[in-house]
Amino acid sequence: MGSGSSSPQPPTRPQAQVLPSQQGQPVQQRRGNFEEVQLQYGQPQAVPAHGYGQPRTQGAYGHPNYNTYGSQGYGNPQQYGKSNGYTHHSEYGAGTSTGYGGQQQRQRDDFDDDLDDWIDQKNSQVPSHQTNTQQSSAVSEDDLILETFHHNDGTQYTVLRQSGHRAYLDWQTQDWVQFPNEWLGQGHFGEQDTLFTEQVQLQTTSDAEEPGTSGTMSSGYGTEETASSTPDDDRDGYFDHPLKGRTVITYMFEEKRNVYCYMDDETGYWINMPLMWELHNEYIRKQVHEIQESIPTWTDEIDILASLRQCNYNTEQTVANYLCLGDPNLGAKRWGGGREGQQQLQEKDRQIHTLQEQLKQKEQEIQSLLQQRVALKAEVQEKVEKVSELNEKVLDLEVENNDMHVKLSASHMQMERMKTMTPSSFSRRRHGDESGFDSQRESSAESMTVVKAPRTPTPEPQPPPGPTVDEETLKALNHTALELDKSYRSLKGVVKDGFLDLQDLTKRAISALGQISEMDSSSGAEVEELRVLYRKEALQRKLLYNQLQELRGNIRVFCRCRRDDRVGGYMQFPNDEDIVVPTGGSKKSFSFDKVFSPASTQEQVFEDTLPIVQSCVDGYNVCILAYGQTGSGKTFTMMGPTDNPGVNIRTIKELLRICNDKETVDYTLKISMVEVYNETLSDLLKEGSIGNATLDIRTMGKKQVITGLTAIEVKTEGDITDTMETGFKNRTTAFTKMNAESSRSHLLLMLTVEGHDKISSTTSFGTLMLVDLAGSERISKTEATGQRLVEAAAINKSLTALGQVFQSLRTNALHVPYRNSKLTHLLQPALGGDAKACLFVMVSPDEKNVSETISTLTFGSNARQVSLGKAERNITKGGKKK
Numbered sequence: 075m076g077s078g079s080s081s082p083q084p085p086t087r088p089q090a091q092v093l094p095s096q097q098g099q100p101v102q103q104r105r106g107n108f109e110e111v112q113l114q115y116g117q118p119q120a121v122p123a124h125g126y127g128q129p130r131t132q133g134a135y136g137h138p139n140y141n142t143y144g145s146q147g148y149g150n151p152q153q154y155g156k157s158n159g160y161t162h163h164s165e166y167g168a169g170t171s172t173g174y175g176g177q178q179q180r181q182r183d184d185f186d187d188d189l190d191d192w193i194d195q196k197n198s199q200v201p202s203h204q205t206n207t208q209q210s211s212a213v214s215e216d217d218l219i220l221e222t223f224h225h226n227d228g229t230q231y232t233v234l235r236q237s238g239h240r241a242y243l244d245w246q247t248q249d250w251v252q253f254p255n256e257w258l259g260q261g262h263f264g265e266q267d268t269l270f271t272e273q274v275q276l277q278t279t280s281d282a283e284e285p286g287t288s289g290t291m292s293s294g295y296g297t298e299e300t301a302s303s304t305p306d307d308d309r310d311g312y313f314d315h316p317l318k319g320r321t322v323i324t325y326m327f328e329e330k331r332n333v334y335c336y337m338d339d340e341t342g343y344w345i346n347m348p349l350m351w352e353l354h355n356e357y358i359r360k361q362v363h364e365i366q367e368s369i370p371t372w373t374d375e376i377d378i379l380a381s382l383r384q385c386n387y388n389t390e391q392t393v394a395n396y397l398c399l400g401d402p403n404l405g406a407k408r409w410g411g412g413r414e415g416q417q418q419l420q421e422k423d424r425q426i427h428t429l430q431e432q433l434k435q436k437e438q439e440i441q442s443l444l445q446q447r448v449a450l451k452a453e454v455q456e457k458v459e460k461v462s463e464l465n466e467k468v469l470d471l472e473v474e475n476n477d478m479h480v481k482l483s484a485s486h487m488q489m490e491r492m493k494t495m496t497p498s499s500f501s502r503r504r505h506g507d508e509s510g511f512d513s514q515r516e517s518s519a520e521s522m523t524v525v526k527a528p529r530t531p532t533p534e535p536q537p538p539p540g541p542t543v544d545e546e547t548l549k550a551l552n553h554t555a556l557e558l559d560k561s562y563r564s565l566k567g568v569v570k571d572g573f574l575d576l577q578d579l580t581k582r583a584i585s586a587l588g589q590i591s592e593m594d595s596s597s598g599a600e601v602e603e604l605r606v607l608y609r610k611e612a613l614q615r616k617l618l619y620n621q622l623q624e625l626r627g628n629i630r631v632f633c634r635c636r637r638d639d640r641v642g643g644y645m646q647f648p649n650d651e652d653i654v655v656p657t658g659g660s661k662k663s664f665s666f667d668k669v670f671s672p673a674s675t676q677e678q679v680f681e682d683t684l685p686i687v688q689s690c691v692d693g694y695n696v697c698i699l700a701y702g703q704t705g706s707g708k709t710f711t712m713m714g715p716t717d718n719p720g721v722n723i724r725t726i727k728e729l730l731r732i733c734n735d736k737e738t739v740d741y742t743l744k745i746s747m748v749e750v751y752n753e754t755l756s757d758l759l760k761e762g763s764i765g766n767a768t769l770d771i772r773t774m775g776k777k778q779v780i781t782g783l784t785a786i787e788v789k790t791e792g793d794i795t796d797t798m799e800t801g802f803k804n805r806t807t808a809f810t811k812m813n814a815e816s817s818r819s820h821l822l823l824m825l826t827v828e829g830h831d832k833i834s835s836t837t838s839f840g841t842l843m844l845v846d847l848a849g850s851e852r853i854s855k856t857e858a859t860g861q862r863l864v865e866a867a868a869i870n871k872s873l874t875a876l877g878q879v880f881q882s883l884r885t886n887a888l889h890v891p892y893r894n895s896k897l898t899h900l901l902q903p904a905l906g907g908d909a910k911a912c913l914f915v916m917v918s919p920d921e922k923n924v925s926e927t928i929s930t931l932t933f934g935s936n937a938r939q940v941s942l943g944k945a946e947r948n949i950t951k952g953g954k955k956k
């Protein structure tokens with residue numbers, strides 16, 4: 075793996091370079107960032123080198139151990155390996171050291187015997203990390219030194235050196251194991267971290283795995299990081315090599331700069347992918363399309379990809395760059411980290427607000443149109459029903475009409491027949507043969523037939539002239555028939571008119587519906603246009619906000635001195651960015667983004683962390699850490715008492731408030747609580763497994779996942795306090811079980827914020843980590859045994875690793891050693907890259923803690939320089955504000 079400029083590297087694990095002279099010889103530790111230490115603590119005395127067991131000379135800082143750097147052959151440095159601009163001094167049997175000539179073998183034998191005894195003694199003091207066998211140390215406390223050994227295979231060991239003996243801590247068993255001599259030629263020691271000596275905690279980048287060697291090579295080459303090359307990993311893939319005519323594997327490596335490479339299976343080298351080829355990769359295509367979606371006018375894919383490469387495959391940054399270059403309103407010149415930037419941000423907020431209002435109005439219009447449409451539809455439906463009802467009525471009337479016609483005809487015929495009847499037969503019928511008459515009346519049709527077709531061939535005798543029917547009856551019948559006919563016609567007219575009316579109404583309703591549909595679709599287009607505009611504005615706002623934050627620094631460092639009315643204030647706070655610590659006749663001044671004096675309130679402290687909370691809602695990984703010695707006020711600042719809560723509670727409340735205020739976005743907030751104790755992660759919210767729910771960190775694709783971690787959804791402040799109470803209860807129970815103290819562990823409160831924007835249909839994921847670190851002080855001399863020693867080693871390892879991470883970020887090192895401890899591994903997503911961090915360095919106002927205070931402030935100063943990149947040119951110089 076390499077950067078754009080680095081030469082391809084073979085996919086083999088780098089082997090240790092063992093010099094003949096190193097074989098089997100004890101190697102003294104290397105000097106790491108010595109120049110920096112000199113700046114802080116003055117010039118260490120370079121004294122004649124000597125070997126193991128030689129008395130040490132008092133160091134410049136007044137402590138015997140401090141001089142262990144200079145005392146061991148410092149005068150004869152021999153550089154090996156690759157450094158990041160630092161001079162590494164190591165001594166491999168150089169002439170000026172005591173040398174391992176004639177007496178060498180005897181000395182080593184003695185050393186080995188002593189070491190065995192010493193390790194037995196140490197381990198007997200560490201029966202288990204669950205017991206607290208506090209035995210007094212039999213060894214001289216002045217010699218107790220913690221070192222980090224970097225094996226060439228990429229593994230890092232915590233090594234304890236005492237009177238020339240070395241043992242490393244097996245984190246699995248938490249036993250001290252004799253340090254194998256043969257390892258001495260297979261790696262190197264990092265700068266030592268003494269438990270008792272005055273020394274800065276930060277280590278140099280050179281202590282970390284070196285770029286391009288063990289650390290870098292381990293990524294994707296078969297060490298534990300190879301796990302990321304699983305099918306879940308969206309960075310690996312395949313590519314049809316156009317020249318070879320076959321598929322080759324590809325992998326996108328992430329360092330400080332991402333470089334797309336493919337594996338050349340003939341040479342075993344990773345080769346940089348040409349632009350044109352890279353475009354065929356699915357992952358890249360997706361990114362290019364994402365950018366094109368944001369900026370449809372940017373059509374040149376090669377141009378986009380080139381810009382994407384420049385922006386380290388960060389799509390948002392690519393879009394931001396384009397907008398900044400392409401839009402004079404966003405010209406880089408106009409950008410400042412101060413009020414101007416804030417004003418632009420406010421302007422964006424206003425535009426977004428206007429767009430939101432317009433969208434709201436449009437949506438209301440659509441809503442009312444929809445309601446109208448529904449009402450019209452109901453009306454049309456009603457009319458249609460009426461029409462069909464009328465239709466039915468018309469049909470009924472027609473049937474009735476037919477019946478009536480038949481009846482009328484029958485009546486007419488009957489009348490005709492009656493007219494033609496003889497008086498006798500009429501009289502007979504009238505008086506005796508009623509049934510015959512009735513049957514004729516009932517079956518008019520039959521009668522008609524009978525009338526038309528004479529029943530008998532014999533002609534009937536003609537009736538005598540003169541009236542044969544009752545005149546009145548005939549008139550009445552005629553009248554009824556006429557009335558019926560009249561009412562039928564008028565009814566038919568009414569039905570016809572109603573029918574026409576309805577037809578007209580239906581026509582009008584249908585045309586109104588058409589108009590509504592037209593309006594609907596044109597409003598839909600308008601709304602879509604507004605949505606696109608909103609998306610663009612929201613994206614620009616996010617980018618501007620991000621840039622503003624970047625200009626202010628992605629890692630902001632605040633210092634807080636705790637309040638303690640029992641001690642007099644020996645420190646000075648000349649303004650809200652500087653703190654002055656008198657020490658041994660001189661004064662040391664440190665600058666931070668903000669300094670909170672003992673008089674500061676929880677509200678004031680929280681106010682400055684507010685922007686970072688907003689970032690989390692916008693989908694960034696953010697982190698707030700509290701660093702400092704035990705009792706310096708870390709927990710007070712992070713948690714705080716119930717009636718005066720600290721950053722944690724206030725932050726989560728603020729998160730809830732922001733989430734609830736944003737009507738256009740649906741948020742889901744989840745909390746997890748993790749404890750890091752002796753390099754073991756525990757889930758504090760897992761039910762029924764207090765203290766036993768250990769966790770693992772896995773890399774899945776580009777994401778880091780803590781497998782099996784409990785995440786509880788919170789919706790109200792009550793949910794938050796309940797969840798946190800559960801976590802703290804579990805923590806206390808677990809520590810009581812282990813007979814340990816909570817201040818010896820790191821507590822991480824992790825929040826995930828998932829937001830679904832209903833307008834733009836985008837989803838954002840942000841994480842917020844609130845970290846109360848374990849006390850950074852060195853343990854007291856009498857406690858350097860058993861469990862306390864393991865705890866101290868674990869804290870030392872993790873805080874040193876944290877310092878290394880800051881240091882690597884500060885120097886833009888290719889490799890950031892996140893995996894040097896569980897803590898930094900866990901914090902990886904929240905440190906570096908796009909993430910934003912806020913570090914509180916906490917100090918005690920008590921003068922007797924001055925050495926810890928200086929150490930803490932130095933840690934904070936070094937960490938602060940990580941953030942200074944762009945801002946440094948404008949407002950700071952050498953880490954100090956002008």
Ligand SMILES: Nc1ncnc2c1ncn2[C@@H]1O[C@H](COP(=O)(O)OP(=O)(O)OP(=O)(O)O)[C@@H](O)[C@H]1O
Nearest residue numbers: 636637703704705706707708709710711817848849
């Ligand atoms: N700013 C402050 N104002 C008033 N009291 C404070 C302040 N800061 C800390 N304290 C008090 O000082 C004591 C120690 O503080 P705290 O427990 O927060 O220290 P700590 O650094 O978290 O220690 P540990 O590493 O043991 O967790 C507590 O009683 C706390 O209430």
